[in-house]
Amino acid sequence: MAETILSGKQLRKVFDGVIAVDNVSFAVEEQTITAIIGPNGAGKTTLFNLVTGFIPPEQGEVYLQGRNLNGTPPHEVARLGISRTFQDLRLLRQISVRDNLLLSCPNQIGEVFWHALFSRRVGSEEANNHEEALELLDFVGLRDLTNEPAGNLSYGQQKLLSLACCLATKGKVLLLDEPVAGVHPDMAARILDLMVKLRDQGKTIVFIEHDIEAVKKVAGRVVVMDDGKVIASGSKEEVLAKAEIIEAYLT
Amino acid sequence: MDYLLHILILINIYIILVVSLDLIAGYTGLLSIAHAAFYGIGAYATALLSIHFQTNFLFNMVFGIVGAAVLGVIIAFPSLRIHDDYFVIATFGFQMIVYSVLNNWVELTRGPLGIPGIPVASLFGFNIDNHWKFLILSSIFSTLVYLFVRKLVNSPYGRVLKAIREDEVFAESLGKNVNSYKIQVFIIGGALASVAGNLYAHYVTFIDPTSFTILESILVISMVIIGGAGSLRGPVMGAVVLVVLPEALRFVGLPSSVAANLRQIFYGSLLVLMMLYRPQGLIGEFNFQK
Numbered sequence: 001m002a003e004t005i006l007s008g009k010q011l012r013k014v015f016d017g018v019i020a021v022d023n024v025s026f027a028v029e030e031q032t033i034t035a036i037i038g039p040n041g042a043g044k045t046t047l048f049n050l051v052t053g054f055i056p057p058e059q060g061e062v063y064l065q066g067r068n069l070n071g072t073p074p075h076e077v078a079r080l081g082i083s084r085t086f087q088d089l090r091l092l093r094q095i096s097v098r099d100n101l102l103l104s105c106p107n108q109i110g111e112v113f114w115h116a117l118f119s120r121r122v123g124s125e126e127a128n129n130h131e132e133a134l135e136l137l138d139f140v141g142l143r144d145l146t147n148e149p150a151g152n153l154s155y156g157q158q159k160l161l162s163l164a165c166c167l168a169t170k171g172k173v174l175l176l177d178e179p180v181a182g183v184h185p186d187m188a189a190r191i192l193d194l195m196v197k198l199r200d201q202g203k204t205i206v207f208i209e210h211d212i213e214a215v216k217k218v219a220g221r222v223v224v225m226d227d228g229k230v231i232a233s234g235s236k237e238e239v240l241a242k243a244e245i246i247e248a249y250l251t
Numbered sequence: 252m253d254y255l256l257h258i259l260i261l262i263n264i265y266i267i268l269v270v271s272l273d274l275i276a277g278y279t280g281l282l283s284i285a286h287a288a289f290y291g292i293g294a295y296a297t298a299l300l301s302i303h304f305q306t307n308f309l310f311n312m313v314f315g316i317v318g319a320a321v322l323g324v325i326i327a328f329p330s331l332r333i334h335d336d337y338f339v340i341a342t343f344g345f346q347m348i349v350y351s352v353l354n355n356w357v358e359l360t361r362g363p364l365g366i367p368g369i370p371v372a373s374l375f376g377f378n379i380d381n382h383w384k385f386l387i388l389s390s391i392f393s394t395l396v397y398l399f400v401r402k403l404v405n406s407p408y409g410r411v412l413k414a415i416r417e418d419e420v421f422a423e424s425l426g427k428n429v430n431s432y433k434i435q436v437f438i439i440g441g442a443l444a445s446v447a448g449n450l451y452a453h454y455v456t457f458i459d460p461t462s463f464t465i466l467e468s469i470l471v472i473s474m475v476i477i478g479g480a481g482s483l484r485g486p487v488m489g490a491v492v493l494v495v496l497p498e499a500l501r502f503v504g505l506p507s508s509v510a511a512n513l514r515q516i517f518y519g520s521l522l523v524l525m526m527l528y529r530p531q532g533l534i535g536e537f538n539f540q541k
Contacts, residue, residue, distance in 0.1 A: 122406060
């Protein structure tokens, strides 16, 4: 039995009277890929926001390796090891692909005021981070575009870049919000392959997805949400076998 | 000759103001119209200390920096919760408060009468008592401030600031403490602006609250925007243009009352034209039209 790395207990969030997330509990095991599926407005992205601290839950707790994350601001959550991507692809589009990755590197002394001005270590740190950035670009296959402004990349390439940024933060848990939605099938296959590789390298991945084929391909476990509630969860085979869920999901 | 030197000294003082505001508004995207408040704090700290306690130039500067840093923390606070237009309005409020204090706390600041007789700057027993010497002093400080900010914005620290300007949520998701950076930037930018106030007070030897009104803030913002927010050479160019061009208007032969009004019209139309045709400024990468 693998260890639980991330869990939530009875999370609840209400927006203007609409219950976005209603008593949701979950547990994610280390080195697995979990898919969250469900119709639009089911509360999937809100759940990500609750976990990463962008929205405080009204009730319930989030635990990362046994540590209660309630009240932890998002940047702390990121430093503790939960990295995320966004559905609406957040990147700095004016600056180069490389600079997006350099920005994503964690705990840089060059980002501390005093060191930025006076420390000699900043140069070597930048050089190291640059090396890591290139490795990550090799990994996601964007090496050729290192110096290109991120905004010049195709939609699929931007998805790859935001995955790379997410990796650069060195999080153990990756929360990917629709990593393959809207991209060319070849690109989608590439991204899904990367996800499997990352799991094999020790990462734990939770992703939100609408494409059932993508879910079938990579997920180990599946969580189905509807109307803020978890209506089914379990192994992929179990959940997808339940015809009614597929139906709820597809309509 | 002194007239030319005077213009060059003013340019130096404005370079300090635009570069420090550019750090806050151009690089971090926090459009503040309270910059004259920091400038005023520096000038009043200098005036009061040097008159009442005969303190020297560098001591006054340090004191002004500390005062402006405290004000910086206070002004930064709304930026943690509110954004864009609302934040601009909040900084407008702070600007009005500081101006009112300078104008109404008569026991301390003599209110609208201003403070005359500020001693000239003296550095290591050397009096900076003519235009040439002051030009050298102000050039040293404007260069230092420029190099300081350039080093900062070109470092990984500056990269985080630009990330906050472009997308706070993204920066936060990457583990950057956005709130802390915003407060730091206001402390640094405010402290640098107070240096300009210190120089100004020692230079003109008489200050009153009218030099630190919202109009002054707007003038500095105009310089930044016209030159190009988010670059350093741009705002410096903006400062040069907006100091020199109105002076040039004097030589067109207009009566001074007309020239003064013309100056305001000139700034205004220049800003409107820039917003319409070149929102990123003469040189610059960031535009406020989002």
